[in-house]
Amino acid sequence: AQSVTQLGSHVSVSEGALVLLRCNYSSSVPPYLFWYVQYPNQGLQLLLKYTTGATLVKGINGFEAEFKKSETSFHLTKPSAHMSDAAEYFCAVSGPHSGGSNYKLTFGKGTLLTVNP
Amino acid sequence: ETGVTQTPRHLVMGMTNKKSLKCEQHLGHNAMYWYKQSAKKPLELMFVYNFKEQTENNSVPSRFSPECPNSSHLFLHLHTLQPEDSALYLCASSQRQGLGYTFGSGTRLTVV
Numbered sequence: 001a002q003s004v005t006q007l008g009s010h011v012s013v014s015e016g017a018l019v020l021l022r023c024n025y026s027s028s029v030p031p032y033l034f035w036y037v038q039y040p041n042q043g044l045q046l047l048l049k050y051t052t053g054a055t056l057v058k059g060i061n062g063f064e065a066e067f068k069k070s071e072t073s074f075h076l077t078k079p080s081a082h083m084s085d086a087a088e089y090f091c092a093v094s095g096p097h098s099g100g101s102n103y104k105l106t107f108g109k110g111t112l113l114t115v116n117p
Numbered sequence: 118e119t120g121v122t123q124t125p126r127h128l129v130m131g132m133t134n135k136k137s138l139k140c141e142q143h144l145g146h147n148a149m150y151w152y153k154q155s156a157k158k159p160l161e162l163m164f165v166y167n168f169k170e171q172t173e174n175n176s177v178p179s180r181f182s183p184e185c186p187n188s189s190h191l192f193l194h195l196h197t198l199q200p201e202d203s204a205l206y207l208c209a210s211s212q213r214q215g216l217g218y219t220f221g222s223g224t225r226l227t228v229v
Contacts, residue, residue, distance in 0.1 A: 032216060043119065043207050043220035090160070094215050102167065103215025109159045 002027040002095045006108035014116050019078040021111050023091030026072060032094040032103070033074040035065055039087045050074065061085070086115045120144045123208050123221035130198065131229055138193040138224045140208030148214040149191040151183060152207040154223070166191060167214045198228045
């Protein structure tokens with residue numbers, strides 16, 4: 001069974017500081033990995049995804065994530081935080097489901113990012 | 118606008134009422150999902166439909182009744198709900214089940 005662990009339910013950074021949101025996964029096969037962002041009273045919006053190929057993935061709003069198979073990690077980073085980055089961030093893993101052709105997407109519990117002025 | 122439209126955005130209903138949530142997508146996706154998001158709880162997958170057929174029901178109480186008349190529309194019929202059912206209900210769709218979800222903005226449901 002696949003699972004996702006997001007380390008830290010709440011991360012607080014100063015404006016202009018590095019953002020690092022941690023995600024570790026477990027999967028029996030090479031996974032597809034995703035980061036989503038949710039602003040208050042909104043749905044989830046895809047930030048970036050890893051499927052195959054280059055392990056450093058760039059997304060929207062200056063975010064990027066690196067797939068590290070040896071560490072089973074997919075941490076999300078942004079060099080300089082902006083006030084508008086304050087939101088909840090969800091890591092997700094997708095892998096084959098029940099031996100069929102369909103996949104199952106599993107979400108982490110989310111990390112709330114606060115950006116202080 | 119994400120391509121997945123949910124209506125209404127906000128809904129207040131009494132415990133004896135019957136109401137329906139609607140989700141519509143014109144992205145050509147084949148799979149659709151209902152999620153429940155309560156305060157301080159993880160996202161809960163409720164139902165999955167793939168090519169209009171229900172493929173997952175995660176032990177959801179029968180007071181929630183989904184309907185998927187075609188690949189573009191998904192409904193969640195609600196009756197005799199409890200206050201603890203108050204939450205943000207999110208609809209999502211994907212081309213292939215389990216991959217590349219697009220979410221709607223959600224319906225904020227309050228049961229009084």
